[in-house]
Amino acid sequence: MRTMHKRHALLAVLATLFLYSPAWAQKPAWKYIQPEALHQMMEQKIDVTLVNTMSVIECRDHTIPTSLCLPCETLEMQIGKLPTDKQRKLVFYCESELCRRSYRAAEKAFKHGYTDVSILKDGLPGWKKVGYGVVSQERIPRRAIPSIKAPVLKTWMEEKKSFIILDIRSDDAFRENHIEGAINIPFHLLDVRYDDLPLDSKIVVVDERGFRSFLAASYLLRKGYDVTRLFGGMEQWQKVRANAARLPVKK
Amino acid sequence: MGRTHGSAYHMKRMALMILIVLLHVIGTALTLCASAAVGAEQAGVAVNRCQTCHDEYKFRVQFSRSIHGNLGCISCHKGILNLGRHMKGEEKPVLALCGSCHQEIASQYRRNFHYIQEDFRCYDCHHDIHTIKPVDRTHFKRSIIEKCTACHSNEEYVASGHSEALLKGNEDGATCSDCHGLHDTQVYHTTYEKYPSEAREFYTDKCKRCHADEAMMKRNNRSADMVRYYEETYHGKVQNIGYTSRVAGCADCHTTHNILPKSDPRSSIHPQNLIENCGRCHSGFHPRFVDYKAHPNYRDRKNYPSLFWTFVLMSGLLVVTFLFFWIHTFLWWRKTYWEAHRMEKLGIRPECALTSEERIQHVQRFSPKERIMHVLLVLSFFTLVMTGFPVKYPGAAWSKVLIDLWGGAYMAGLFHRTAAAVLIAIVTYVGWLSFWFLFPRGQGTKGWTSRLLGPNSLLPNLKDWEDMKGMFRWFFNRGDMPKFDRWTYWEKFDFLAVFWGMFAIGGSGLLLWKPEWSSYIVPGWVLNIAAMVHSEEALLAALFIFTVHFFNTHFIPTKFPMDRIIFTGTYNMEDLQIQKPLEYARLVAEGRLESLKREHPSIPLKLIAAIFGLSSLLLGLLLTFLIYWAILS
Numbered sequence: 001m002r003t004m005h006k007r008h009a010l011l012a013v014l015a016t017l018f019l020y021s022p023a024w025a026q027k028p029a030w031k032y033i034q035p036e037a038l039h040q041m042m043e044q045k046i047d048v049t050l051v052n053t054m055s056v057i058e059c060r061d062h063t064i065p066t067s068l069c070l071p072c073e074t075l076e077m078q079i080g081k082l083p084t085d086k087q088r089k090l091v092f093y094c095e096s097e098l099c100r101r102s103y104r105a106a107e108k109a110f111k112h113g114y115t116d117v118s119i120l121k122d123g124l125p126g127w128k129k130v131g132y133g134v135v136s137q138e139r140i141p142r143r144a145i146p147s148i149k150a151p152v153l154k155t156w157m158e159e160k161k162s163f164i165i166l167d168i169r170s171d172d173a174f175r176e177n178h179i180e181g182a183i184n185i186p187f188h189l190l191d192v193r194y195d196d197l198p199l200d201s202k203i204v205v206v207d208e209r210g211f212r213s214f215l216a217a218s219y220l221l222r223k224g225y226d227v228t229r230l231f232g233g234m235e236q237w238q239k240v241r242a243n244a245a246r247l248p249v250k251k
Numbered sequence: 252m253g254r255t256h257g258s259a260y261h262m263k264r265m266a267l268m269i270l271i272v273l274l275h276v277i278g279t280a281l282t283l284c285a286s287a288a289v290g291a292e293q294a295g296v297a298v299n300r301c302q303t304c305h306d307e308y309k310f311r312v313q314f315s316r317s318i319h320g321n322l323g324c325i326s327c328h329k330g331i332l333n334l335g336r337h338m339k340g341e342e343k344p345v346l347a348l349c350g351s352c353h354q355e356i357a358s359q360y361r362r363n364f365h366y367i368q369e370d371f372r373c374y375d376c377h378h379d380i381h382t383i384k385p386v387d388r389t390h391f392k393r394s395i396i397e398k399c400t401a402c403h404s405n406e407e408y409v410a411s412g413h414s415e416a417l418l419k420g421n422e423d424g425a426t427c428s429d430c431h432g433l434h435d436t437q438v439y440h441t442t443y444e445k446y447p448s449e450a451r452e453f454y455t456d457k458c459k460r461c462h463a464d465e466a467m468m469k470r471n472n473r474s475a476d477m478v479r480y481y482e483e484t485y486h487g488k489v490q491n492i493g494y495t496s497r498v499a500g501c502a503d504c505h506t507t508h509n510i511l512p513k514s515d516p517r518s519s520i521h522p523q524n525l526i527e528n529c530g531r532c533h534s535g536f537h538p539r540f541v542d543y544k545a546h547p548n549y550r551d552r553k554n555y556p557s558l559f560w561t562f563v564l565m566s567g568l569l570v571v572t573f574l575f576f577w578i579h580t581f582l583w584w585r586k587t588y589w590e591a592h593r594m595e596k597l598g599i600r601p602e603c604a605l606t607s608e609e610r611i612q613h614v615q616r617f618s619p620k621e622r623i624m625h626v627l628l629v630l631s632f633f634t635l636v637m638t639g640f641p642v643k644y645p646g647a648a649w650s651k652v653l654i655d656l657w658g659g660a661y662m663a664g665l666f667h668r669t670a671a672a673v674l675i676a677i678v679t680y681v682g683w684l685s686f687w688f689l690f691p692r693g694q695g696t697k698g699w700t701s702r703l704l705g706p707n708s709l710l711p712n713l714k715d716w717e718d719m720k721g722m723f724r725w726f727f728n729r730g731d732m733p734k735f736d737r738w739t740y741w742e743k744f745d746f747l748a749v750f751w752g753m754f755a756i757g758g759s760g761l762l763l764w765k766p767e768w769s770s771y772i773v774p775g776w777v778l779n780i781a782a783m784v785h786s787e788e789a790l791l792a793a794l795f796i797f798t799v800h801f802f803n804t805h806f807i808p809t810k811f812p813m814d815r816i817i818f819t820g821t822y823n824m825e826d827l828q829i830q831k832p833l834e835y836a837r838l839v840a841e842g843r844l845e846s847l848k849r850e851h852p853s854i855p856l857k858l859i860a861a862i863f864g865l866s867s868l869l870l871g872l873l874l875t876f877l878i879y880w881a882i883l884s
Contacts, residue, residue, distance in 0.1 A: 062370045096368070125367045134370065136346075142375035144401030152406075214369050231403075 030106040033091055033118040035127045041089075042066070048089045049082065051075075052124075053105040055188040057219055058095065058212070060137040064127055071188035072101035073170055075108050086113045093120035093127070096211050145217045147231040150240035153204060157181075163202040168216050169234065179206060179237060187216055194223055205229040210236065300334065301325075313382040347380075349373040356434045364438040392417055392426035399427040407508035410517070416471075423467050430457045448496035454507075455490060455500035462501075480546035482645075485763070485782055487546075491645035494660030504528055504545060536767035543766075543775030549783065561780050565787035572791060576799040579741075582726035587808045603825055613821040614847045624677055625817050628749075629867050631677070634670035636793050636874055638663040643786050644881035653877075671760055678753045685709075706736040706837065709747065715740035736833040741803050752792045759785040793878065797871040805868055813868055818860030819852040 041048050042065075050067040052059040059069035070078055072094070082090065090109055092102040106117045120126065128134065148156075156163060157180075165182035167174050174184040185193045187207070197203060203225055207213040210233040217227040230237065301324040302311050314320060325331060328344035336342040350357025353373075365371035374380050376398060387394065396414070399405075408414055408427075417424030431437070437453060459478050461467055468475035481487040481501075489498040504520060511518035519528045525541035533540065549558040594601075603610065617625075638657060641650035657663035688707075689699045704712050719740050721733035738746075759781035762769040766778050805813040816822050828835045838844040852860075 128367050128370075129362070131361055142369070142371055143378075146404050147402055148404065152404075211368055 029110045030092075030103070030117045030119050032121045034121050035130045035132060038091060038120060038127075039130070039132055046089075048091055050120075051082075051090060051092045051105065053092055053094045053101045054124075054212075055186075055190065057140070057187065057191050058215055061140050061215060062134040062136045064093070064124065065133070065135045070105070072105040072108075073186060073188050075105050076112075079108075079112050082109065082112075082114070087115055089116045089118065090114055091118045091120055093123045095124055096209070097122040097126065098209060099123065099211075140215060140218045140222060142214075142218055143221055145214060145221060145227060145229060147210075147214075147229050148204070149231045150237045153179075153230055153237070154240075156204075161202075163204055164197065165204045165206055166197065166216075167206045167234075168212065169206075169208055173208070173234075177238075178234075182206060187212055190216060190219065194220060194225075197225060199224060202226045202228065206237070207233045208235060209233045304338070309381050317381060317383050318385050319380075319383070346372070347374065359432075359435040363432075363434060363436045365436060368438075389422075392422055392424065392429075395426045395428050395433070403427075405508055407506075411508055411510045412512055413510060421471070423461070423471055425461060429461065430454060451490075451495045451500040451503070454502050455495075458501040458505075476548065477546050480548050483549075484546065484779075485642075488642050488645045489660060492642055492654055492660050493651055494654075497661075499532060499545075503532065533767050537770040539774040540767060540770035541775055544779050547779055555779075557776065558779055558783060561783050562787075565784060565791075569787065569791050572795065573798075576795070579722075580799060580802045583722070584802065584807060586726045586728075591808055601825075601829060603828060605824060605828060610823060610825040611851070612824045613849045613851050614824055614827055614844065615821050615849050616816055616827075617820045619820065622818055622820050624681070626863070627673060628677055629863075631670040631673040632792075632796065633867070633870060633874075634666050635674065636789070638667040638670070639789055640793070640874070640878065640881075643789065644878075647877070647881035647884070649877050649880070668764065671757070671764075675753070675757055678749065678757070706738075706834065709738055709743050711740060711743050711747075715743060734832045735830065736837065737831060745800055745804075748792075748795060752788060755784050755788040756792065759788070790878070793874065797875040801868060801871055805864075813861070813864045815857065815860040815864050818864055819856055821849045821852060 038048070038050075050064055051070050052063045052067040053070065053072040053075070055071050056069050059067065059071075063069070068081060070081060090106075092105045092109070094101040102119045102123065106119055109117050122129070124134075153165075165179050167178050167182040167184045168187040168190060169178075169184070170186050171184055174182075174186075178184065185196065197220070203217075203220060205213040205217045205220070205227060206229070207216070210229070210231055213229040213233060217229045220227045232239075305324075310324075319327075325344075327347040327349070329348075330345040331337045331342055333342060337344075350360075350373075360366055360373075363371075365376075377383060396408075396417070400409075413425040415424070417426060428436075462473070463475055463478040465475045482491060486499045490500060506519045509517065509519075511521075513520050513522075515521060516523065518524065522541075526538055529536070529541050529543075544555070544558075547555045547558055549555060549562045552559040593599075637653060641647075641654040641663070642660075644650055654660050654663050657666055689702055690696060702708060703710055714736070718733040718735065721730060724730035725732045762773065762778060762781040763785060769778060769781075804810070822830075824835075835844075838847065
């Protein structure tokens with residue numbers, strides 16, 4: 001087993017050197033912090049500022065105690081909300097071990113002169129997996145929201161059913177690619193822009209990987225919309241498209 | 252009179268009042284007891300007080316009929332100490348903590364994907380919590396389908412055999428929770444295959460839990476042996492050794508939700524869909540590749556005749572070979588030991604017509620080339636046995652330990668194939684040498700039959716038959732030990748066994764190496780046979796070397812603990828004359844003895860030979876023990 005790990009480590013190092021040769025001289029400015037270590041610091045009352053980089057809706061729904069709600073996309077506008085002490089320890093996190101928001105937020109914090117920046121390993125799920133609790137300010141009641149799979153959405157599109165595809169990813173991601181006909185309201189703006197949506201049409205919520213669309217849909221359901229969501233999000237759509245059927249993606 | 256009447260009336264009223272007060276006290280006490288059972292630290296607000304304001308039908312009537320009906324409101328809705336403050340909206344109850352009673356479920360649920368990722372709480376699925384009734388066991392599985400499909404519309408599952416059985420009322424049919432867990436739902440990110448091996452292990456295990464259940468399969472007219480047959484194949488064995496990332500588990504062929512019988516054209520295992528099905532993992536194969544049987548029963552003569560007869564043949568070969576050679580070795584060992592004892596007791600030294608100088612003169616039996624080949628053979632053979640047998644017996648206690656020694660199943664596979672290549676190279680080279688032995692340069696085919704049947708040949712001939720009979724007579728004290736020439740019959744067998752073994756193991760191994768390419772030569776079902784031949788022949792080869800070759804050549808009392816001649820290459824003339832008298836006579840007659848004389852082997856060579864030889868012997872004995880352990884347990 002050890003030889004295999006060594007081999008993998010070697011390959012990884014070589015690949016890193018090869019792919020990111022300009023960046024390899026400068027180490028990533030942020031470091032990872034394990035949930036256990038963070039919890040211990042909070043227990044010992046060590047000064048640490050936790051930043052939830054998801055949307056305010058998600059953050060108010062449930063978050064790690066003492067977290068600030070600063071969506072990654074609006075962090076720079078709200079940079080004043082971070083502590084003025086630039087040496088203070090900052091910990092960023094988002095909704096899964098796969099999302100990039102906390103990395104981007106960490107980089108922005110560096111740009112603004114913060115020196116001790118960490119990313120919570122595996123994000124909020126990592127924290128919960130260890131068994132630590134979360135707090136809610138305004139919990140959105142969960143209801144049964146049907147999800148549809150990519151092939152079903154494709155059929156709906158072909159049958160020209162009446163529905164709206166709502167893409168809640170960031171506008172950058174939306175510009176890169178999206179399902180044809182989709183409209184974009186990034187999740188961090190949903191609470192101010194949801195009333196752009198028509199109440200008389202079914203809404204299919206699409207996100208990156210299917211982790212965030214449920215809460216967005218629950219939020220909209222509460223506002224009186226008829227919602228469903230795409231199972232597995234854009235990633236699943238892309239995969240199904242790549243696998244067999246040519247699903248329309250607008251570049 | 253009126254007074255008396257009045258007092259009686261008062262008495263009655265008093266009694267009634269006392270009764271009412273008493274009942275009230277008892278009632279309150281009971282309520283308190285009930286709530287104390289749950290939240291002993293809290294008291295104060297009684298159920299009926301809550302219902303004054305919260306007077307919906309659900310709370311007033313349905314709740315008391317629900318499974319939690321004997322609990323008070325504050326058993327779950329804790330944190331209200333002052334009713335007045337609560338009514339003014341200043342004091343709110345904390346979130347209900349179901350886990351304080353349902354501890355086991357709560358601890359399972361903390362690992363649940365719905366909690367970890369979407370922060371679902373108990374009441375998000377159990378939102379009918381105030382009216383919840385005891386679990387109806389007869390419709391339990393169906394109610395789970397209803398619950399899950401509220402969000403996870405799954406047309407595939409609904410069309411599957413599992414759901415069909417379940418909806419027809421067969422409670423053995425798998426519902427969502429049978430595979431995904433109920434309160435401990437795991438998600439292995441199968442949507443984008445982040446944890447393919449964990450997922451495969453997890454779900455394969457779930458399938459096996461029902462499909463290996465004898466009683467359940469029997470009442471559903473299914474065979475519980477299917478799991479066992481699968482576990483006997485390469486897919487199953489490599490799965491069981493713990494290398495799940497690159498071999499098929501159940502769901503890889505049978506798919507996940509839309510599991511249907513073979514006869515259904517929509518089924519992934521319907522003959523028409525097999526090419527696509529196998530093609531999800533394998534690529535570049537001939538269509539007949541899909542003739543491979545994923546869980547064959549080799550004991551079933553009717554349905555799998557080729558496998559059955561291969562099994563009979565291989566078993567027969569094993570039984571006959573071991574029966575003969577174990578008896579042979581045992582009798583030989585007995586005779587030698589008794590003979591040595593007799594000579595020791597009577598003080599007899601073996602007769603030898605040689606002078607003492609001649610006696611210690613070393614002569615060559617094996618050339619350096621042959622010795623190197625044997626060392627390579629030993630190394631490659633051990634590598635093959637130690638990488639192959641853990642896969643042959645994946646359930647044995649030692650197999651995972653052994654496979655980890657190689658750095659995991661993947662690395663063990665690489666070692667196995669490398670060692671196989673070395674062994675094939677050696678055997679090919681020996682074939683080449685044999686060719687030039689028969690047809691030496693300059694002589695061509697002239698006299699090749701005499702070389703083939705002559706004393707230097709390794710082909711058994713009539714003399715070997717006579718020698719064998721002679722040996723048995725000698726075992727039973729009915730004659731002298733036969734006089735041997737250069738190669739005894741058991742040495743010839745050892746040599747030819749490697750050739751036969753290479754034909755069987757090497758040939759089947761090559762077919763299995765790249766099964767997709769093999770499908771251009773043979774249909775898929777031949778791979779089933781190849782797998783069986785490879786496995787059984789491996790057992791034959793390993794046990795033959797460790798229990799016959801070792802005992803004949805090394806552990807026989809005259810040579811114990813080992814005969815190092817294969818590593819040093821020489822023995823003294825006395826040994827030559829005793830062990831191979833005809834060869835000695837022939838060498839003297841032909842005048843070739845002089846050219847074979849060698850120096851006495853040096854100390855380093857002897858030490859190396861002893862260390863390498865003895866450790867090989869010990870390792871072989873250890874492996875024999877492990878193999879018997881695996882077979883017997």
